Amino acid sequence: MSEPVLLALRGASFAYEDGPAVLSGLDFEAREGRALALLGRNGSGKTTLMRLLSGGLRPREGQLAVEGSPVTYDRKGLTRLRTTVQLVVQDPDDQLFAASVSQDVSFGPLNLGLPDAEVRARVDEALAALDITALADRPTHLLSYGQRKRTAIAGAVAMRPRVLILDEPTAGLDPDGQERLLGTLGALRDGGTTVMMATHDVDLALRWADDAALLTPAGVRAGPAPTMLARTDLLGEAGLRLPWGVAASQLLRSHGLLEDSAPGPRTAEQLAAHVAAPTAAGSATTDGRRP
Ligand SMILES: Nc1ncnc2c1ncn2[C@@H]1O[C@H](COP(=O)(O)OP(=O)(O)OP(=O)(O)O)[C@@H](O)[C@H]1O
Structure with missing residues (x-):
C-alpha cells in the first residue's frame, strides 16, 4: 500500500443538527488507484463519511485534504473538489433528474462549462464504460433499477474523477448485474481511478477490494483487505462476520x-x-x- 494518499480526513468530527456525534476524531485515507471497501454496521456513519469525503458535508472539527492541500468550502474550492471526487448515492432516484440517459450523464460536464465536443466525448466514454450506450436516448423514468444505477454511476464517471465513491452500489442488483458492475469498477481502478465503495458484503469486499476500512466505535481501521477481513476481533466490532x-x-x-x-x-x-x-x-x- 505505497501509493500516494490522494484524499485524507484528519481528526474529523461530525454531528447532524441537534444530533449526537456520528463521527469523532476520525482519520481516514484513500490512496491513488486503489479499490477500497468501507464496511461497518448500520448507522455507523459510512454514508456520513462518504459525504464528508465528497464535500457534501463539512466536518465540524478536523480537515479534508486533497494531496495534502486543505479543501476550502467556498464555491471555487467545492468545484475543484467535485472534479477530483464524485459520490454516487445509494438510491439512483436521488441522483437522476434529466429526461434522458445522455442528458443526465452530460449534466456534470456541462456544469463545468466544458466545450460541447468535450462533453459529448465524456458522455460517450461514460456510457461505454457502464455498458449503457444503447440506452443513451431512453427516458430515465422508463429505466429498470439496475439501469438507473448504471446511469447514476455514468454521470459520476463523466466527471472523470480521480476518486469515485459509491454507496452500496451492488445493493438491489441481480448476481449478473453485480458481477458486471464489479468488472466495470475494477476496470476504472486499473485505469488509475481510486474506487471506494460502502458495502455490507464481506465476501464481495474480499474478492474485489485491495484495501478494507472497517468503521468501528474506536474509529476507522484500515489495511489490505485479506488482512483486515480475517480479523475476527475487528469484524466483530464492526458488526460483521468472517x-x-x-x-x-x-x-x-x-x-x-x-x-x-x-x-x-x-x-x-x-x-x-x-x-x-x-x-x-x-x-x-x-x-x-x-x-
Ligand atoms: N440527515 C440526517 N439527519 C440527522 N441524522 C442523520 C442524518 N443522516 C444520518 N443520520 C444519523 O447518523 C448516523 C449515521 O448514519 P449513516 O447513514 O452515515 O450510517 P451508515 O453507516 O451509512 O448506515 P447504513 O449501513 O444503515 O446505511 C445514524 O445514527 C443516522 O440516524
Whole structure:
C-alpha cells in the first residue's frame, strides 16, 4: 500500500443538527488507484463519511485534504473538489433528474462549462464504460433499477474523477448485474481511478477490494483487505462476520486439511487450489493472489 494518499480526513468530527456525534476524531485515507471497501454496521456513519469525503458535508472539527492541500468550502474550492471526487448515492432516484440517459450523464460536464465536443466525448466514454450506450436516448423514468444505477454511476464517471465513491452500489442488483458492475469498477481502478465503495458484503469486499476500512466505535481501521477481513476481533466490532472463504480455511486448518501458511483465499477457486496443492499455495503472495 505505497501509493500516494490522494484524499485524507484528519481528526474529523461530525454531528447532524441537534444530533449526537456520528463521527469523532476520525482519520481516514484513500490512496491513488486503489479499490477500497468501507464496511461497518448500520448507522455507523459510512454514508456520513462518504459525504464528508465528497464535500457534501463539512466536518465540524478536523480537515479534508486533497494531496495534502486543505479543501476550502467556498464555491471555487467545492468545484475543484467535485472534479477530483464524485459520490454516487445509494438510491439512483436521488441522483437522476434529466429526461434522458445522455442528458443526465452530460449534466456534470456541462456544469463545468466544458466545450460541447468535450462533453459529448465524456458522455460517450461514460456510457461505454457502464455498458449503457444503447440506452443513451431512453427516458430515465422508463429505466429498470439496475439501469438507473448504471446511469447514476455514468454521470459520476463523466466527471472523470480521480476518486469515485459509491454507496452500496451492488445493493438491489441481480448476481449478473453485480458481477458486471464489479468488472466495470475494477476496470476504472486499473485505469488509475481510486474506487471506494460502502458495502455490507464481506465476501464481495474480499474478492474485489485491495484495501478494507472497517468503521468501528474506536474509529476507522484500515489495511489490505485479506488482512483486515480475517480479523475476527475487528469484524466483530464492526458488526460483521468472517468472509465464508476465510471461515472455511480456518475450519480446514483446524482439521489439518490446510497448511497454516496457506493464505486466506479470495475466491472459491483459490480455496480449492490451496486444498488441492497446499505446497504450491504456500508460494502464493501474502495477499492471496498468485504472483
Ligand atoms: N440527515 C440526517 N439527519 C440527522 N441524522 C442523520 C442524518 N443522516 C444520518 N443520520 C444519523 O447518523 C448516523 C449515521 O448514519 P449513516 O447513514 O452515515 O450510517 P451508515 O453507516 O451509512 O448506515 P447504513 O449501513 O444503515 O446505511 C445514524 O445514527 C443516522 O440516524
